Amino acid sequence: MPVLVMKFGGTSVANLDRIRRAAKRVGVEVAKGYDVIVIVSAMSGKTNELVGWVEETSPLFDAREYDAVVSSGENVTAGLMALTLQEMDVPARSWQGWQVPLRTTDAHASARIVEIPTENMTAKFGEGMRVAVVAGFQGIAPDGRITTLGRGGSDTTAVAFAAAFGAERCDIYTDVDGVYTTDPRITDKARKLDKIAFEEMLELASLGAKVLQTRSVELAMRYNVRLRVLSSFEEQSDTAGTLVCEEEEIMESKVVAGVAYSRDEAKMTLLSVADRPGIAATIFSSLSEAGVNVDMIVQNISEEGRTDMTFSCPINQVARAEQAMEHSRKAGALNFAELVADKDVAKVSVVGIGMRSHTGVAAKMFQVLSNEGINIKVITTSEIKISVLIDRKYMELAVQALHDAFELDKAA
Amino acid sequence: MPVLVMKFGGTSVANLDRIRRAAKRVGVEVAKGYDVIVIVSAMSGKTNELVGWVEETSPLFDAREYDAVVSSGENVTAGLMALTLQEMDVPARSWQGWQVPLRTTDAHASARIVEIPTENMTAKFGEGMRVAVVAGFQGIAPDGRITTLGRGGSDTTAVAFAAAFGAERCDIYTDVDGVYTTDPRITDKARKLDKIAFEEMLELASLGAKVLQTRSVELAMRYNVRLRVLSSFEEQSDTAGTLVCEEEEIMESKVVAGVAYSRDEAKMTLLSVADRPGIAATIFSSLSEAGVNVDMIVQNISEEGRTDMTFSCPINQVARAEQAMEHSRKAGALNFAELVADKDVAKVSVVGIGMRSHTGVAAKMFQVLSNEGINIKVITTSEIKISVLIDRKYMELAVQALHDAFELDKAA
Numbered sequence: 001m002p003v004l005v006m007k008f009g010g011t012s013v014a015n016l017d018r019i020r021r022a023a024k025r026v027g028v029e030v031a032k033g034y035d036v037i038v039i040v041s042a043m044s045g046k047t048n049e050l051v052g053w054v055e056e057t058s059p060l061f062d063a064r065e066y067d068a069v070v071s072s073g074e075n076v077t078a079g080l081m082a083l084t085l086q087e088m089d090v091p092a093r094s095w096q097g098w099q100v101p102l103r104t105t106d107a108h109a110s111a112r113i114v115e116i117p118t119e120n121m122t123a124k125f126g127e128g129m130r131v132a133v134v135a136g137f138q139g140i141a142p143d144g145r146i147t148t149l150g151r152g153g154s155d156t157t158a159v160a161f162a163a164a165f166g167a168e169r170c171d172i173y174t175d176v177d178g179v180y181t182t183d184p185r186i187t188d189k190a191r192k193l194d195k196i197a198f199e200e201m202l203e204l205a206s207l208g209a210k211v212l213q214t215r216s217v218e219l220a221m222r223y224n225v226r227l228r229v230l231s232s233f234e235e236q237s238d239t240a241g242t243l244v245c246e247e248e249e250i251m252e253s254k255v256v257a258g259v260a261y262s263r264d265e266a267k268m269t270l271l272s273v274a275d276r277p278g279i280a281a282t283i284f285s286s287l288s289e290a291g292v293n294v295d296m297i298v299q300n301i302s303e304e305g306r307t308d309m310t311f312s313c314p315i316n317q318v319a320r321a322e323q324a325m326e327h328s329r330k331a332g333a334l335n336f337a338e339l340v341a342d343k344d345v346a347k348v349s350v351v352g353i354g355m356r357s358h359t360g361v362a363a364k365m366f367q368v369l370s371n372e373g374i375n376i377k378v379i380t381t382s383e384i385k386i387s388v389l390i391d392r393k394y395m396e397l398a399v400q401a402l403h404d405a406f407e408l409d410k411a412a
Numbered sequence: 413m414p415v416l417v418m419k420f421g422g423t424s425v426a427n428l429d430r431i432r433r434a435a436k437r438v439g440v441e442v443a444k445g446y447d448v449i450v451i452v453s454a455m456s457g458k459t460n461e462l463v464g465w466v467e468e469t470s471p472l473f474d475a476r477e478y479d480a481v482v483s484s485g486e487n488v489t490a491g492l493m494a495l496t497l498q499e500m501d502v503p504a505r506s507w508q509g510w511q512v513p514l515r516t517t518d519a520h521a522s523a524r525i526v527e528i529p530t531e532n533m534t535a536k537f538g539e540g541m542r543v544a545v546v547a548g549f550q551g552i553a554p555d556g557r558i559t560t561l562g563r564g565g566s567d568t569t570a571v572a573f574a575a576a577f578g579a580e581r582c583d584i585y586t587d588v589d590g591v592y593t594t595d596p597r598i599t600d601k602a603r604k605l606d607k608i609a610f611e612e613m614l615e616l617a618s619l620g621a622k623v624l625q626t627r628s629v630e631l632a633m634r635y636n637v638r639l640r641v642l643s644s645f646e647e648q649s650d651t652a653g654t655l656v657c658e659e660e661e662i663m664e665s666k667v668v669a670g671v672a673y674s675r676d677e678a679k680m681t682l683l684s685v686a687d688r689p690g691i692a693a694t695i696f697s698s699l700s701e702a703g704v705n706v707d708m709i710v711q712n713i714s715e716e717g718r719t720d721m722t723f724s725c726p727i728n729q730v731a732r733a734e735q736a737m738e739h740s741r742k743a744g745a746l747n748f749a750e751l752v753a754d755k756d757v758a759k760v761s762v763v764g765i766g767m768r769s770h771t772g773v774a775a776k777m778f779q780v781l782s783n784e785g786i787n788i789k790v791i792t793t794s795e796i797k798i799s800v801l802i803d804r805k806y807m808e809l810a811v812q813a814l815h816d817a818f819e820l821d822k823a824a
Contacts, residue, residue, distance in 0.1 A: 016468055050488065056428055058495040065498070068506050069491035072484040076462065079481035083470040086477070094480050098510065099556060144511060 001125070003167040004034040007136065007158035010044030011175040012232035013077045016084075022173065023084040025236055026131055030090055035125045037165060038092075039136040039158040040081050042073025047137075047151075063108035067138070067148045071097070074135035074154070082133045092131035093124070097138035097146065102157070104139035104147045111139060111147035112215075113156065116164040134161065152213030159216045163223035170220065170227050171241075172212065177231035178242035179204065179211055181408035182259040187400045189409035193257065194239075197247040200257045201227075203351040203385045212244070220244060247353055255354035255361060256406040259399050262347045265295070266315040267377060267389055270325065272337035275307040282333050283309060283325070290324035292317045295347075296380045296389065309336075310378060312389060315343055345377060346395035349387035350402055362386050368405045374398055413537070415579040416446040419548065419570035422456030423587040424644035425489045428496075434585065435496040437648055438543055442502055447537045449577060451548040451570040452493050454485025459549075459563075475520035479550070479560045483509070486547035486566070494545045504543035505536070509550035509558065514569070516551035516559045523551060523559035525568065528576040546573065564625030571628045575635035582632065582639050583653075584624060589643035590654035591616065591623055593820035594671040599812045601821035605669065606651070609659040612669045613639075615763040615797045624656070632656065659765055667766035667773060668818040671811050674759045677707070678727040679789060679801055682737065684749035687719040694745050695721060695737075702736035704729045707759075708792045708801065721748075722790060724801060727755055757789060758807035761799040762814055774798050780817045786810055 006029065008022045022038075029036050041047075050070045054061050078094040085092035100121065104111035121132050136154025141147045149156050155172060162170035177192060179201065184190040196204075198221035205214040211229055220227045230241025243249075273279060280299065287294055292313050300308040313321055318341050328334040355361050365386055369376060374397065378389040390398055403409065418441065420434045441448050453459075462482045466473050490506040497504035512533065516523035533544050548566025553559045561568050567584060574582035589604060591613065596602040608616075610633035617626045623641055632639045642653025655661075685691060692711065699706055704725050712720040725733055730753050740746040767773050777798055781788060786809065790801040802810055815821065 016465060019469070053428060053488075053492055054495060057431070057492050058499045061495055062498055062505075065491040065495045065506055068494075068508065069488050072487045075484045075487075076465075076481050079477045080465055080469050082480075083466060083473055083477045086474055087470050093474075094477055096480065096558075146508070 001033055001035045003037060003165045004029050005037045005039065005158050005162040005165070005167045005170040007039040007154060007170065007172045008041065008081075008232060009154065009172070009174045010041040010047070012173045013040055013042075013081065014044045016080065018232075019077065019080055019084050022232055023081060023088060023090075025173070025232065026085060027088055027090055028236060030130050034168070036131045037121070037161050037167070038081060038131055038133045039154055039161065040074060040077040040133060041136050041154045043077055046073035046076075064145050067108050067146045071135070071138040071146050071148050074137050078133045078135040082131075085131050085133070090131055091129050092133055093129060094133045094135070095121070096135045098140040098144075100134065102134075102139040102160075104141060104149070106141040106143065106145075106147065108141070108145075108147055110150040111141065113139060113149070113160045116160055118164050122165075149215075150213075152210075152216070155213040155216035156219060159219045159223075159225050159227065162225045163219065167225070170225050172227060172229045173232035174211065174229060175231060175233065176211060176229070177234055177240070178229055179244070179258075181257070182399055182403050183261070186261070186396050187403050189403055191409055191411070193242050195243045195245060195250045196257060197250055197353050198244060199247070199353055199384055200351050201244045203349070203382070204258055204260050217244065254352060254406075254408070255358045256350045256352035256408065257354075258351050258408065259402045259406070260349045260351060261395055261399050263392065263395065264315045265312050265345050265347045265389065266318045267310060267312050267342040267345045268318065268321055269340045269342075270309040270336045270338075271340060272306045273309050274335040275302040275305055279334070280309070282328065284311075286324050286328045286333070287311075287313075287321055290320050292321045292324060296378050296387065298378050312345070312347070312378065318343065342377075344392050345389050346392040347387055347389055348395060348398045348402065349385050350406065351385040353384050355384050355386075364405065365402060368401050369398055372397055372401050413445055413447045415449060415577045416441050417449045417451065417570050417574040417577070417579045417582040419451040419566060419582065419584045420453065420493075420644060421566065421584070421586045422453040422459070424585045425452055425493065426456045428492065430644070431489065431492055431496050434644055435493060435500060435502075437585070437644065438497060439500050439502055440648055442542045446580070448543045449533075449573050449579070450493060450543055450545045451566055451573060452486060452489040452545060453548050453566045455489055458485035458488075476557050479520050479558045483547070483550040483558050483560050486549050490545045490547040494543075497543050497545070502543055503541050504545055505541060506545045506547070507533070508547045510552040510556075512546065514551040514572075516553060516561070518553040518555065518557075518559065520553070520557075520559055522562040523553065525551060525561070525572045528572055530576050534577075562627075564628075567625040567628035568631060571631045571635075571637050571639065574637040575631065579637065582637050584639060584641045585644035586623065586641060587643060587645065588623060588641070589646050589652070590641055591656070591670070593669070594811055594815050595673070598673070598808050599815050601815055603821050603823070605654050607655045607657060607662045608669055609662055609765050610656060611659070611796055612763050612765055613656045615761070615794070616670055616672050629656065665766055666764060666818070666820070667770045668762045668764035668820065669766075670763050670820065671814045671818070672761045672763060673807055673811050675804065675807065676727045677724050677757050677759045677801065678730045679722060679724050679754040679757045680730065680733055681752045681754075682721040682748045682750075683752060684718045685721050686747040687714040687717055691746075692721070694740065696723075698736050698740045698745070699723075699725075699733055702732050704733045704736060708790050708799065710790050710792075724757070724759070724790065730755065754789075756804050757801045758804040759799055759801055760807060760810045760814065761797050762818065763797040765796050767796050767798075776817065777814060780813050781810055784809055784813050
């Protein structure tokens with residue numbers, strides 16, 4: 001029988017009533033003839049509570065224990081979902097990550113999936129099980145300890161199962177009804193997209209549109225898993241939500257598909273760094289070892305053998321970045337005058353696969369921001385996106401102006 | 413290094429502050445040179461919450477899913493306890509049941525421990541780990557699914573680890589400071605015992621003194637594990653609490669060690685049962701199959717081929733017992749005139765290993781109750797205890813009178 005993967009996020013399984021509603025949707029797909037793999041998150045709020053306990057207990061926690069603690073929320077919803085389906089006479093059972101076993105690397109708290117053996121679960125489907133309910137977000141390291149995949153990791157779990165089982169589609173049920181041209185809370189002109197290309201979704205996901213975890217989109221792109229984002233609170237239909245798919249499937253084609261933003265950015269500048277070959281490698285490997293996720297990097301022109309190095313990172317990693325830089329300075333690996341952190345910045349980006357073949361998008365973006373009197377602090381670009389760092393107070397204005405300028409409220 | 417097992421119940425790990433207090437106690441034992449195995453329960457209230465969700469979702473739940481859900485609470489406290497110890501610079505790590513692996517039978521929701529391999533954990537102790545924090549109450553069935561040991565199962569987990577590792581002692585930290593001659597809420601003359609014999613504790617545990625789970629005491633007796641019950645809220649010392657140990661270790665020796673009671677009893681009488689060989693077997697195997705825990709049994713003298721059969725069971729199993737008896741009657745296996753249930757009874761017992769060598773305890777007990785005008789409905793005895801069923805309204809009076817009469821407020 002064809003396999004369908006259905007993933008339910010925290011708000012979709014927030015309580016027993018919501019779990020029942022989600023189970024009914026699963027029942028509809030089972031009735032259509034699918035063998036269904038359901039991936040569940042923890043009830044909304046549970047993982048945050050657990051993370052809070054871990055951080056309060058041990059600010060620099062052992063990630064192995066963090067994983068053991070925070071993975072427990074998904075186990076609860078997996079069991080409850082299986083019981084709910086059984087009550088509906090749908091043969092179902094729960095699987096925890098280690099039972100599959102969903103094998104991962106040993107990078108605790110942000111492990112990557114290595115392998116999902118399909119034999120056991122396929123055998124159970126053969127024996128009459130119609131739904132396998134899998135606890136999302138978790139796996140098992142080579143040494144047998146529990147790992148988690150990082151926040152939002154249940155999306156990645158879902159896509160990985162869809163790839164491993166050759167699923168017809170991977171439906172991600174969440175509390176929004178699809179992917180929008182931008183955040184509807186910022187402008188009511190935001191428009192839901194029927195389809196979006198993997199590459200665009202990838203940029204939007206990594207730029208702060210919190211609908212899907214970046215890695216899940218990467219994985220879907222690599223294995224060509226048709227991914228659908230839809231709301232568990234709206235009418236069930238085969239065309240609801242937004243389909244994330246290959247470029248070729250998309251008929252409508254605008255140069256810019258969406259405007260994304262991220263509020264949680266900080267801009268860090270190392271002033272007067274001794275400029276010698278390998279200095280960038282020193283700085284960024286030190287930051288990497290400290291677990292700082294560096295995003296944008298800008299190096300100013302070198303004068304008299306010294307330069308300024310600017311990078312951005314999530315705002316909650318500023319202390320860690322400062323610590324890493326001070327540590328490198330004390331160890332003699334690095335020489336700089338000062339490290340200046342600007343925590344009042346935001347990142348705004350325009351994304352679209354059409355940018356590959358259309359020029360002038362950057363120029364138009366900068367002109368729009370200039371017209372609004374918004375100063376650009378850092379710029380980075382890729383083939384299909386342009387991002388700028390600006391003062392956080394202008395973020396909403398910038399998103400609205402760009403959404404208007406690129407006419408994203410109108411269908412292609 | 414010698415091994416010590418320390419078990420912390422739900423109230424002792426109810427929040428992060430209590431976990432820290434418990435961890436400090438563990439640290440004291442580590443400093444003395446022990447390798448410590450810590451068994452933790454779920455934070456108080458958590459398991460009840462999970463059980464509530466399961467029962468609401470599916471009244472006749474699949475016990476395998478029940479186990480998957482309700483075992484999650486212990487995983488949280490195990491990880492948090494390990495992190496807390498690490499913060500105190502005590503090398504510690506958490507182990508979930510399946511990681512040990514603590515192998516059990518496949519009797520989900522009330523599994524029995526089959527084996528605890530010690531190699532892995534012993535190796536970790538050899539590598540410098542000083543504390544293994546184990547999630548109590550859970551294990552793994554032969555088919556790889558999670559099992560739980562029944563309510564209070566963390567005590568059993570603790571004793572089983574103490575036996576497997578040849579621990580010097582198994583300390584059960586709870587919210588009471590030891591085992592008392594009777595419930596201090598019934599009489600303020602109740603006195604804490606310094607030591608109590610396994611056999612006595614077993615009778616007290618199964619008679620309703622809720623300090624320790626019966627199975628944990630059985631296991632401790634079988635493997636001669638010195639078991640100490642003490643409060644996690646009092647000053648730490650080597651002589652705190654009550655030591656449950658072999659008879660030979662106990663110097664003070666009174667005929668009666670304690671008075672126990674149980675409120676949740678019901679007396680059931682089958683009137684005019686056709687008395688033929690095998691009739692008792694028919695009745696009690698039918699009750700057993702229905703999951704009724706029969707305690708006392710009394711058969712009256714047979715007259716004209718008919719007899720009355722009386723038994724007691726927990727009050728919440730009365731409906732089940734009635735159903736089983738009706739079922740047997742309809743099936744033609746049993747013939748009786750009426751089944752009378754008396755739900756207003758309580759059981760009061762005196763327990764003491766001294767009763768083996770002293771006569772007259774029963775006579776004294778009956779006299780005391782008679783002096784108070786309390787009618788005895790059913791009597792059962794074992795080598796070291798005498799139990800009577802009386803009207804529930806006299807329960808407290810009976811306990812107080814017996815406690816006084818056997819002078820339990822005075823040390824031996």
